[in-house]
Amino acid sequence: MLRLIWQEIKFRRNGIIGWSLGLCFFPLVYIGIYPSVADQMAGFADLEIYQAMGMSLGTFSDWVGSILVVFMPLIAAVYGLINGTGTLASEEEDGRLEMMVTLPLPRWQIVTAKAIALAVASLVMFAVVAVVSLLVFLAIESQITTDLTGLDVALAVLVSWPLVFAMGMISLFLAAFCANRRTAGVIAAAILIVSYFGSNLAASTSALEPFEPLFLFTYLDASGAAVVAGQSPGDTLVLITIGLVAFGLALLFFQRRNLTVGAWPWQRASVT
Amino acid sequence: MSENVIETEDLTVYYGKHRGIKDVNLTVEKGEAFGFLGPNGAGKTTTQRVLLDVIRPTAGRATMFGLDCREHGVALRRRIGYLPGELALYKDMKADQFFKMYEYLRGPNGAAGYWRELAQRLDLDTSRKIGNFSRGNKQKVGIVAAFMSRPELLILDEPTGGLDPLVQQTVMEMVREVIADGRTVFFSSHILPEVQAVCDRVGIIRDGRLVTTQRVEELIAARLKRLTLVFADLPPEGAFALDGVVEMERTEKSVILEVRESLPQVLALAAQYGIEDIETHSISLEEIFLEYYGKGNGGNHA
Numbered sequence: 001m002l003r004l005i006w007q008e009i010k011f012r013r014n015g016i017i018g019w020s021l022g023l024c025f026f027p028l029v030y031i032g033i034y035p036s037v038a039d040q041m042a043g044f045a046d047l048e049i050y051q052a053m054g055m056s057l058g059t060f061s062d063w064v065g066s067i068l069v070v071f072m073p074l075i076a077a078v079y080g081l082i083n084g085t086g087t088l089a090s091e092e093e094d095g096r097l098e099m100m101v102t103l104p105l106p107r108w109q110i111v112t113a114k115a116i117a118l119a120v121a122s123l124v125m126f127a128v129v130a131v132v133s134l135l136v137f138l139a140i141e142s143q144i145t146t147d148l149t150g151l152d153v154a155l156a157v158l159v160s161w162p163l164v165f166a167m168g169m170i171s172l173f174l175a176a177f178c179a180n181r182r183t184a185g186v187i188a189a190a191i192l193i194v195s196y197f198g199s200n201l202a203a204s205t206s207a208l209e210p211f212e213p214l215f216l217f218t219y220l221d222a223s224g225a226a227v228v229a230g231q232s233p234g235d236t237l238v239l240i241t242i243g244l245v246a247f248g249l250a251l252l253f254f255q256r257r258n259l260t261v262g263a264w265p266w267q268r269a270s271v272t
Numbered sequence: 273m274s275e276n277v278i279e280t281e282d283l284t285v286y287y288g289k290h291r292g293i294k295d296v297n298l299t300v301e302k303g304e305a306f307g308f309l310g311p312n313g314a315g316k317t318t319t320q321r322v323l324l325d326v327i328r329p330t331a332g333r334a335t336m337f338g339l340d341c342r343e344h345g346v347a348l349r350r351r352i353g354y355l356p357g358e359l360a361l362y363k364d365m366k367a368d369q370f371f372k373m374y375e376y377l378r379g380p381n382g383a384a385g386y387w388r389e390l391a392q393r394l395d396l397d398t399s400r401k402i403g404n405f406s407r408g409n410k411q412k413v414g415i416v417a418a419f420m421s422r423p424e425l426l427i428l429d430e431p432t433g434g435l436d437p438l439v440q441q442t443v444m445e446m447v448r449e450v451i452a453d454g455r456t457v458f459f460s461s462h463i464l465p466e467v468q469a470v471c472d473r474v475g476i477i478r479d480g481r482l483v484t485t486q487r488v489e490e491l492i493a494a495r496l497k498r499l500t501l502v503f504a505d506l507p508p509e510g511a512f513a514l515d516g517v518v519e520m521e522r523t524e525k526s527v528i529l530e531v532r533e534s535l536p537q538v539l540a541l542a543a544q545y546g547i548e549d550i551e552t553h554s555i556s557l558e559e560i561f562l563e564y565y566g567k568g569n570g571g572n573h574a
Contacts, residue, residue: 003376011362095360099417102324103377104350258287258327 001109008117012083016121019079020128026072027133031153034063035143060146061224064156068133069222073160074196077167080122081188084171087114088250089181092259101259111176111254115247118168126161130154152228159231162239163220167192169246176254191216216242275302277425277456278323282332285318292318293480295332300458300473305451307471307488308460315480316460317357320427323458324354336425350381353418357429357460359410363403367391367413370402374417387420394442407434415443419450426450426457432466444470497535501542502526502549511545512538 034041041063088111091097100110134154141150170191174184199217202208212218219235226232278300285292293315300306310316321327322334325345334341336348362370371387391398396412405413411434418426426447432440447457447470461467467474468488475485484491502525512519516533531538542550 003379007373007377095356095358096362098321098326098356098358099360101326102349102352102354102356103374104346104379105377106346259321 001113004105004109004113005116005120008087008113009120012117012121015079015083016124019076019121020125023072023076023125023129024132026067026075027129027136027157030067030071031064031133031136032140034060035140038063038144059224060144061148061227063224064148064153065222065224065227068129068153068157069160069220069227070217072129072157073163073220074192076122076125076164077192079125080118080164080168081171081185081192083118083121084168085175085181085184085188087118088172088175088254089178089184090175093181097259107255108251111172111247111251115169115172115250118172119165122164122168123161126158126164130157133157148228155230156227159236160220162236162243163216166216166239166243166246169243169250173246173250173253176250176257276300276335276338277302278306278334278336278458280319280322280332280334283319283322283329283334284331285315285322285327286330291315291480292327292330293322293477296477296480296482298475298482298485300456302456303451303454304472305447305457305459305470307467307474308458308477309462309464309467309474310460310477311462314477316477317429318480319477320354320429320458320460323427324349324352350378351424353421353423353426355414355418355426355428355431357433359414361402361410361413364401366399366401367396367405368398370413371398371416371420374420378421381421383420383422386422387416390416390419390446393446394439408436408439411435412439415446419446422455424455426455426459428457428459430461430463431459432461432463440466497531498553499529499531499538500526500551500553501529501547502551503542503545504548505546507541507545512541514538514541 038060088097091100101107131154133156134150137148137150137153167188171184171188174188175181178184178187195216195218198208198211199215202212202215202218216239219238221231221235276299278298280296280298283296284294296315296319298306308316308319318327322329323336323341325341325348328342337351339348341348362373365373368391371391375384375387388398391412394412394416396409396416402410402413411432415431418428418431428447431447432443435443444466447459450457451470451472457470459467459471471488473485473487474491476483498520504525506522506525506527509522512527512529514534514537516531517538518530519527520530521528529538
């Protein structure tokens with residue numbers, strides 16, 4: 001099992017490096033420029049368009065929340081989506097999965113190794129972004145007024161990781177369930193987009209309020225207060241649970257399905 | 273008593289409403305090379321994938337080494353080397369990295385580093401990226417991967433596709449060595465001369481059903497014989513109008529017949545008409561194969 005996990009992480013080596021560098025754009029640019037735009041941003045704090053996007057810009061804590069707890073995880077969730085659907089569905093479509101499943105490895109180990117590798121890869125990215133955020137904060141600390149510490153900023157990044165975990169596992173499940181990668185990718189993308197906008201709209205529109213618990217981003221608090229105090233353990237637990245349930249479903253469907261034939265579950269193994 | 277390495281009982285696979293294979297019954301004995309013949313879409317790959325537990329049967333059962341392919345899939349795959357027909361590899365890896373990974377994931381099996389010997393034999397440059405290989409070289413990577421663990425059973429789907437004739441010959445030698453070593457080969461192909469050259473028995477599958485399973489020589493012997501009979505004076509037209517005999521051609525001195533049945537009667541008649549010479553032509557497996565496909569023979573004789 002460890003061999004397989006290690007191999008899967010090695011496959012993701014380039015992705016981890018590339019995505020880590022890309023995600024570092026957020027602290028390097030957005031946090032780095034804060035001292036020079038702080039006054040202007042405070043003036044935009046009440047604009048509804050920003051509220052609809054889950055952004056709050058009044059203080060440095062709000063700014064960190066908007067950039068590092070909403071936008072950065074949103075982009076990182078795209079990695080979870082691409083990687084989650086890609087590891088099973090796209091390997092199945094291009095035939096590489098056949099080479100893997102005909103090795104003496106149980107199917108559950110193949111899915112588990114991919115899930116763990118995805119989780120580790122995204123965690124490494126978040127760790128890199130957290131360290132870079134800490135360094136950028138230390139560089140600008142003397143130019144801003146805030147109660148935050150460098151550790152607070154780094155932790156704000158790390159505690160938003162469960163969202164990417166949940167999105168990655170949902171994508172993995174869709175890849176195990178759907179007949180092809182395209183369908184799995186489209187559904188996963190729809191979940192991500194609807195979750196993002198749905199959560200923000202539900203927070204500001206009473207008619208959508210009952211649906212708020214259905215959106216992943218509901219469980220990620222981007223407010224300045226949450227950056228200071230940390231995410232609610234309950235919300236974090238919900239995201240982790242969603243991820244684990246999706247992983248369990250991915251295991252179940254991958255274990256039962258015919259591979260290499262690109263069929264939906266109801267098209268597999270039925271006598272006519 | 274011979275030991276069956278592969279055994280299927282009424283093995284059936286449907287993909288939704290589409291037929292994969294239907295009631296396939298076959299056995300492959302230990303130490304034999306079994307050729308699985310059929311055109312594209314006949315069900316060869318489906319059968320192999322069921323054996324490897326990639327696809328689950330709709331009905332029936334498949335066992336290898338006496339163990340159920342689904343329940344004991346992991347233990348069985350440890351004893352098997354597989355070359356898929358539609359080979360897909362990790363393009364960004366160098367060939368040697370791929371073999372090391374494959375060896376690593378298979379776990380220790382006493383054949384560590386054997387891939388180097390195989391790669392050298394196939395003249396494969398393992399320091400190059402797989403993505404830069406030609407189709408033939410990619411196929412060599414697949415062949416090395418299948419043979420590298422010295423498996424007890426080799427399942428090869430169209431192993432020589434894309435290879436040049438010299439390498440094809442080397443691969444066939446490698447298959448013969450596996451057989452000589454007492455191991456087993458389940459070999460699907462539609463390149464019939466190589467099946468004929470290597471295999472002990474063949475199964476012919478058509479439209480998902482196993483049409484026949486026989487020893488290669490029996491299959492050839494039991495089917496058509498082509499005879500050229502030379503006479504001083506040609507017998508009259510219709511002289512050989514017997515069951516299972518077709519007169520193909522008539523020249524000034526000879527009659528060419530295709531004989532499926534009634535061979536003793538043909539020879540007796542030829543003697544009556546004063547035969548001077550007789551030539552027999554062996555029918556190739558290819559001709560038999562085409563006969564099965566062309567004339568709609570059915571049944572499941574495995």
